[in-house]
Amino acid sequence: MAEEQGRKWDRCLADSAxxxxxxxxxxxxxxxxxxxxRTWPVVFGLGVGLGMxxxxxxxDFRSPYLLHGHMVKEQ
Amino acid sequence: MLRVCLKGANSAARKCLCGNGVPLHxxxxxxxxxSGGSGSSAGKIVAASVLTMGGGVGGTxxxxxxxPKFRANVEKSxxxxxxxxxxxLGPAAPPPVINKPRKVEPVQISSMSEVWKDSKQPKAxxxxxxxxxxxxxxxxAPAPQETLEAAAKCTxxxxxxxxxxxxxxxxxxxxxxxxxxxxxxxxxxSSNLEDALGSTAKVTLQAIGAQEAALQAIAQHTRQxxxxxxxxxxxxxxxxxxxxxxxxxxxxxxxxxxAGAAVLKAKAELDKLRGVIDGAKHLKIAAARPSILxxxxxxxxxxxxxxxxxxxxxxxxxxxxxVSQYSELVNEAKAQFQKELNSITPEIQANWKGLxxxxxxxxxxxxxxxxHRRIDQLxxxxxxxxxxxxxxxxxxxxxQKLEDKKALEVAISTALEHNRxxxxxxxxxxxxxxxxxxxxxxxxxxxxxAAAHTDHLRDVLKVxxxxxxxxxxxxxxxxxxxxxxxxxxxxxxxxxxxxxxxxAAYARLKGMEEAIDSHVIxxxxxxxxxxxxxxxxxxxxTLKTAAxxxxxxxxxxxxxxxxxxxxxxxxxxxxxxxxxSESLSRGVYSEASLRARFYTIxxxxxxxxxxxxxxxxxxxxxxxxxxxMLLFEKAQEAPPAKLSAEDLDTFKLLSYAAxxxxxxxxxxxxxxxxxxxxxxxxxxxxxxxxxxxxxxTKQVVSLLSAYAxxxxxxxxxxP
Numbered sequence: 001m002a003e004e005q006g007r008k009w010d011r012c013l014a015d016s017a018x019x020x021x022x023x024x025x026x027x028x029x030x031x032x033x034x035x036x037x038r039t040w041p042v043v044f045g046l047g048v049g050l051g052m053x054x055x056x057x058x059x060d061f062r063s064p065y066l067l068h069g070h071m072v073k074e075q
Numbered sequence: 076m077l078r079v080c081l082k083g084a085n086s087a088a089r090k091c092l093c094g095n096g097v098p099l100h101x102x103x104x105x106x107x108x109x110s111g112g113s114g115s116s117a118g119k120i121v122a123a124s125v126l127t128m129g130g131g132v133g134g135t136x137x138x139x140x141x142x143p144k145f146r147a148n149v150e151k152s153x154x155x156x157x158x159x160x161x162x163x164l165g166p167a168a169p170p171p172v173i174n175k176p177r178k179v180e181p182v183q184i185s186s187m188s189e190v191w192k193d194s195k196q197p198k199a200x201x202x203x204x205x206x207x208x209x210x211x212x213x214x215x216a217p218a219p220q221e222t223l224e225a226a227a228k229c230t231x232x233x234x235x236x237x238x239x240x241x242x243x244x245x246x247x248x249x250x251x252x253x254x255x256x257x258x259x260x261x262x263x264x265s266s267n268l269e270d271a272l273g274s275t276a277k278v279t280l281q282a283i284g285a286q287e288a289a290l291q292a293i294a295q296h297t298r299q300x301x302x303x304x305x306x307x308x309x310x311x312x313x314x315x316x317x318x319x320x321x322x323x324x325x326x327x328x329x330x331x332x333x334a335g336a337a338v339l340k341a342k343a344e345l346d347k348l349r350g351v352i353d354g355a356k357h358l359k360i361a362a363a364r365p366s367i368l369x370x371x372x373x374x375x376x377x378x379x380x381x382x383x384x385x386x387x388x389x390x391x392x393x394x395x396x397x398v399s400q401y402s403e404l405v406n407e408a409k410a411q412f413q414k415e416l417n418s419i420t421p422e423i424q425a426n427w428k429g430l431x432x433x434x435x436x437x438x439x440x441x442x443x444x445x446x447h448r449r450i451d452q453l454x455x456x457x458x459x460x461x462x463x464x465x466x467x468x469x470x471x472x473x474x475q476k477l478e479d480k481k482a483l484e485v486a487i488s489t490a491l492e493h494n495r496x497x498x499x500x501x502x503x504x505x506x507x508x509x510x511x512x513x514x515x516x517x518x519x520x521x522x523x524x525a526a527a528h529t530d531h532l533r534d535v536l537k538v539x540x541x542x543x544x545x546x547x548x549x550x551x552x553x554x555x556x557x558x559x560x561x562x563x564x565x566x567x568x569x570x571x572x573x574x575x576x577x578x579a580a581y582a583r584l585k586g587m588e589e590a591i592d593s594h595v596i597x598x599x600x601x602x603x604x605x606x607x608x609x610x611x612x613x614x615x616x617t618l619k620t621a622a623x624x625x626x627x628x629x630x631x632x633x634x635x636x637x638x639x640x641x642x643x644x645x646x647x648x649x650x651x652x653x654x655x656s657e658s659l660s661r662g663v664y665s666e667a668s669l670r671a672r673f674y675t676i677x678x679x680x681x682x683x684x685x686x687x688x689x690x691x692x693x694x695x696x697x698x699x700x701x702x703x704m705l706l707f708e709k710a711q712e713a714p715p716a717k718l719s720a721e722d723l724d725t726f727k728l729l730s731y732a733a734x735x736x737x738x739x740x741x742x743x744x745x746x747x748x749x750x751x752x753x754x755x756x757x758x759x760x761x762x763x764x765x766x767x768x769x770x771x772t773k774q775v776v777s778l779l780s781a782y783a784x785x786x787x788x789x790x791x792x793x794p
Contacts, residue, residue: 058693
């Protein structure tokens with residue numbers, strides 16, 4: 001269990017980074033496409049990414065206390 | 076018995092022959108085969124057979140001499156052997172056992188004698204009775220009285236010790252003597268009587284004969300007289316007739332005298348006989364009574380005959396007298412008639428019968444006239460005679476009456492006497508008969524009584540026999556039962572002792588076996604303990620094989636070994652099963668590794684100290700990280716004995732745990748770590764699990780080793 005934290009942190013950061021990047025990317029895209037290369041969609045995208053990552057991280061860290069139902073794959 | 080003797084003799088003879096002749100026999104046979112028999116072999120055979128026979132006979136005689144029963148048997152079975160025995164050994168002794176019917180009478184006699192032992196006279200009477208009862212003819216003996224006296228004496232002296240029981244032989248001998256004496260007596264008596272009777276009879280017969288002769292003579296005389304009277308014979312014949320008549324008369328007188336003398340003799344004899352009879356009667360022997368009675372009857376008959384003959388003679392004499400008188404009268408008449416006839420017809424002879432042809436008519440007429448005259452005369456005489464007759468008849472009647480009376484008296488007296496005698500005889504006969512009848516009755520009654528007695532005896536004997544038999548059976552049964560119980564007891568004792576021994580032996584065997592088994596068991600236990608200890612040591616060793624960060628080898632093998640080594644030890648089994656499965660499958664971490672791991676856990680737990688269920692956002696995470704960076708606690712702090720509320724702080728707990736870990740107390744450390752809360756607890760959970768596993772395993776192993784040690788100690792300490 002001690003590694004869980006580590007793993008969680010790894011996952012969180014990775015996910016945040018991805019989200020961030022994704023947000024950035026989506027922001028950039030949107031800004032390029034729709035918002036005439038303004039920066040606010042990039043930031044917005046970054047923020048969205050960051051926020052998503054943050055919430056995912058939080059969700060991940062809270063996960064032991066949450067009960068989940070799992071779909072059992074029928075094999 | 077005889078056959079046995081013979082066989083014995085034969086076998087003995089044969090043996091001796093065979094003993095001598097065994098070498099001879101084959102030779103003999105050879106000889107017979109070769110030479111066809113020789114004289115010596117035949118002689119030998121003859122000699123052998125003679126020897127055998129002689130031996131058999133001699134043996135029989137010797138044994139018969141010794142054993143009278145055997146002699147009796149042989150005499151019974153082989154005819155003429157009794158003669159042989161008589162020749163060789165003398166007559167047999169009187170057998171002690173006499174026939175039953177003969178026995179009955181002596182018994183009767185003795186009983187009767189015992190009944191009637193009051194006075195001497197009845198004794199004498201019964202002695203005589205005894206003497207007379209067995210009716211037999213024997214040799215002549217001395218005078219009956221003497222023998223009777225002797226018999227009386229011996230029977231009297233027999234009777235004096237009357238009541239006690241005499242042995243059969245003695246009784247029989249005495250009875251035989253008595254019988255003999257009685258026989259002698261009786262025979263003497265009877266012979267006497269017979270002699271007397273005979274002589275008397277002879278004499279009487281003589282007398283009777285004489286009387287008969289006299290009668291005959293008288294009759295002849297009278298006949299002749301009558302003939303002489305009636306027949307008209309010529310004078311010379313008449314003279315011969317008269318001479319014959321005289322002879323007859325003399326003969327008659329002679330015979331009458333003879334008869335009288337004979338009668339006298341006979342009477343004397345009769346008197347003698349009567350005397351003898353009286354004497355015999357005085358002797359009072361009952362069995363001679365019939366003979367006495369017969370003698371008396373004979374006497375009486377003789378007397379009667381004699382008297383009758385005498386009366387006949389007398390009547391004949393009287394008749395003769397009458398006839399003589401009549402003859403005289405007739406003679407007279409004849410003479411007178413003859414004279415008349417002669418007077419009338421002198422020519423005519425006396426003989427009428429020859430006259431019929433010679434008579435003429437005149438003679439006839441004269442004869443007829445004479446006859447008529449004679450008839451008239453006779454008629455007159457007849458009338459006269461009738462008249463006289465009456466007187467004569469009266470006188471004659473009177474005389475006759477007198478004579479008749481006398482004769483009647485005499486006859487009456489004789490008839491009375493005869494009748495008296497007859498009556499007496501009849502009475503005596505009747506008495507005798509009744510006596511006989513009574514005696515017979517008495518005998519039958521006594522026989523009946525004896526029979527009843529024997530029946531009673533038989534019944535009593537039967538009853539006694541049954542009683543005795545039942546008693547004997549009872550005794551037998553009781554003794555049998557006793558013996559059986561005894562036997563059973565003995566066998567039971569034997570069995571018991573045997574069982575006891577067996578049980579003891581068995582128990583000892585069992586004890587030994589148990590001891591051995593226990594030894595075996597103890598050794599087994601010891602071995603097992605040793606094994607257990609070894610396996611526990613192996614487990615310990617496997618526990619020690621933990622690398623720094625790897626768990627130990629899976630304890631399964633060792634635990635399996637333990638389980639095998641202590642298959643029947645429940646405690647060990649329980650302990651072995653109490654090991655956590657992860658330890659078995661995966662192995663456990665060593666303390667050192669856990670200690671090492673703790674520090675990382677500590678770090679981590681420090682970092683998430685603020686996170687718990689309510690505070691678990693990322694911000695909190697940041698804050699807890701910050702706290703962990705900024706808060707400094709003692710690396711190791713000795714935990715207090717009791718944890719207070721403020722000691723439940725994560726950092727403190729972690730320091731306590733570190734301290735206890737450093738001091739080797741994993742358990743305390745685990746306990747302290749267990750007090751963590753929240754995320755730090757979650758983080759430490761893994762370590763805690765491991766620590767718990769290790770602790771468990773260690774505990775079980777230590778228990779097992781302690782147990783193994785204890786068991787081993789126990790086994791080694793066991794006797």
